[in-house]
Amino acid sequence: MDAAWEVARTHGIGGLTLRDVARKVGMRPPSLYSYFDSKDALYDAMFAQGCREFLEAHASVRLTGETVADLKTVMRFFVGFCTENTVRYQLLFQRVVPGFEPSKESFALSEEGLRKVVTLLQSSGVTDARALDLLTAIGTGLADQQISNDPGGSRWIGLTDDAIEMFYAYVQQHMKGEPE
Amino acid sequence: MDAAWEVARTHGIGGLTLRDVARKVGMRPPSLYSYFDSKDALYDAMFAQGCREFLEAHASVRLTGETVADLKTVMRFFVGFCTENTVRYQLLFQRVVPGFEPSKESFALSEEGLRKVVTLLQSSGVTDARALDLLTAIGTGLADQQISNDPGGSRWIGLTDDAIEMFYAYVQQHMKGEPE
DNA sequence: TTGGTTCTCCTAACATGATTAGGATAATCG
DNA sequence: CGATTATCCTAATCATGTTAGGAGAACCAA
Numbered sequence: 001m002d003a004a005w006e007v008a009r010t011h012g013i014g015g016l017t018l019r020d021v022a023r024k025v026g027m028r029p030p031s032l033y034s035y036f037d038s039k040d041a042l043y044d045a046m047f048a049q050g051c052r053e054f055l056e057a058h059a060s061v062r063l064t065g066e067t068v069a070d071l072k073t074v075m076r077f078f079v080g081f082c083t084e085n086t087v088r089y090q091l092l093f094q095r096v097v098p099g100f101e102p103s104k105e106s107f108a109l110s111e112e113g114l115r116k117v118v119t120l121l122q123s124s125g126v127t128d129a130r131a132l133d134l135l136t137a138i139g140t141g142l143a144d145q146q147i148s149n150d151p152g153g154s155r156w157i158g159l160t161d162d163a164i165e166m167f168y169a170y171v172q173q174h175m176k177g178e179p180e
Numbered sequence: 181m182d183a184a185w186e187v188a189r190t191h192g193i194g195g196l197t198l199r200d201v202a203r204k205v206g207m208r209p210p211s212l213y214s215y216f217d218s219k220d221a222l223y224d225a226m227f228a229q230g231c232r233e234f235l236e237a238h239a240s241v242r243l244t245g246e247t248v249a250d251l252k253t254v255m256r257f258f259v260g261f262c263t264e265n266t267v268r269y270q271l272l273f274q275r276v277v278p279g280f281e282p283s284k285e286s287f288a289l290s291e292e293g294l295r296k297v298v299t300l301l302q303s304s305g306v307t308d309a310r311a312l313d314l315l316t317a318i319g320t321g322l323a324d325q326q327i328s329n330d331p332g333g334s335r336w337i338g339l340t341d342d343a344i345e346m347f348y349a350y351v352q353q354h355m356k357g358e359p360e
Numbered sequence: 361t362t363g364g365t366t367c368t369c370c371t372a373a374c375a376t377g378a379t380t381a382g383g384a385t386a387a388t389c390g
Numbered sequence: 391c392g393a394t395t396a397t398c399c400t401a402a403t404c405a406t407g408t409t410a411g412g413a414g415a416a417c418c419a420a
Contacts, residue, residue: 012275012278012279014194014276014277014278014279015278015279017405017406017407018406018407018408019405019406019407027368027369027370028369028370028371029406029407029408030369030370030371030407030408030409030410031368031369031370033407033408033409034367034368034369038407038408039406039407039408090275093328094274094276094328095192095270095276095328096194096274096275096276097194098192098194098195099192099194099195130339130342133325133335133336133339134339134342134343134346136321136325137318137321137322137324137325137336137339137343138317138318138321139321140320140321140324140325141316141317141318141319141320141321141322141324142317142321144317144320144321144324145313145316145317145320148273148274148275155313156313156317159310159313159314159317162310162314162350162354162355163314163317165350165354166314166346166347166349166350166351166354167346169346169349169350170342170345170346170349170350171346174342174345174346175342197376197377197378198377198378198379199376199377199378207397207398207399208398208399208400209377209378209379210378210379210380210381210398210399210400211397211398211399213378213379213380214396214397214398218378218379219377219378219379
């Protein structure tokens with residue numbers, strides 16, 4: 001798996017090749033089939049691993065009870081997680097690999113991650129469904145723009161706090177979430 | 181090109197195959213090389229065509245001079261353009277095709293499109309650079325979530341106006357753009 | 361020790377898809 | 391009409407995913 005991630009980091013997640021992975025671990029391509037049923041199974045394992053990393057990272061997010069601060073924390077966590085590993089972001093959050101669909105086990109993991117974030121946001125004080133959708137859009141938008149147009153930089157990451165304040169001010173007035 | 185778009189619509193932009201395109205136009209795969217130097221050249225032609233469609237659609241956007249209404253118009257245009265054709269969106273705005281990089285001519289077209297949108301936004305009254313970045317993040321976020329999580333629906337499209345009002349209220353107070 | 365089982369990896373071969381080489385047929389044009 | 395050009399084809403090559411089947415080492419029970 002480490003070799004696979006490394007190859008993906010070099011050639012892009014879509015440019016991952018069993019030949020390259022095999023070479024990196026000192027084997028021939030067919031030998032990899034002892035470990036993964038197919039290339040998609042390898043993608044699936046990587047997907048699941050990424051989800052677990054997400055769940056793990058999520059577990060260390062600490063909320064204070066102060067809505068705006070907590071929302072900033074959650075958002076920084078999310079955008080940070082996305083941008084710290086482009087390849088993983090593409091695999092987890094974009095449909096970059098042509099035929100790949102995560103298995104139901106992996107999909108369950110990803111759903112769990114999503115649920116956890118939503119729970120965090122709700123704990124932070126955002127309960128309205130439309131407000132949550134708006135917030136997820138802002139989060140993916142920031143991450144997406146950061147990765148696409150300023151990889152390695154902080155042009156959009158640096159807007160996270162502004163985005164939260166903008167969001168909170170509006171939601172408090174116009175959407176009936178229950179901000180504390 | 182029509183055949184290529186049709187195949188892409190069916191199998192996804194990454195699942196596009198010269199075999200399928202050839203079959204659709206009643207030819208053998210090698211014959212396509214009379215028209216495109218390579219598969220990437222075909223992608224590039226599609227990319228350029230998508231950019232031209234964007235420029236064309238952009239040209240019919242009419243502003244009124246009222247900031248919020250104009251911002252809504254521009255944003256609806258953008259999100260609508262993105263979501264009305266998923267395949268085109270992936271090709272133009274996401275890095276879905278493994279090795280594909282647009283040629284400099286096509287890239288110039290896409291840059292022109294971007295410039296036009298920025299100009300529209302500036303005409304609408306948003307001039308601060310950070311505000312513009314925030315707005316592009318919101319736009320891509322809405323489009324991305326809509327396509328990824330509710331394709332064909334309107335769960336995020338329906339948040340466009342809210343997003344603009346949220347954005348405008350904040351920018352007016354906290355970012356030194358010159359809203360009229 | 362020995363014979364079988366399992367684990368791990370290999371070579372050979374195949375299918376698909378992009379691409380190149382080179383030729384045949386038909387249209388066009390002086 | 392003869393030459394040129396346009397258009398499309400077949401045959402073959404290369405890269406990659408994948409399957410079939412086997413060799414050798416490790417391990418384990420009698």
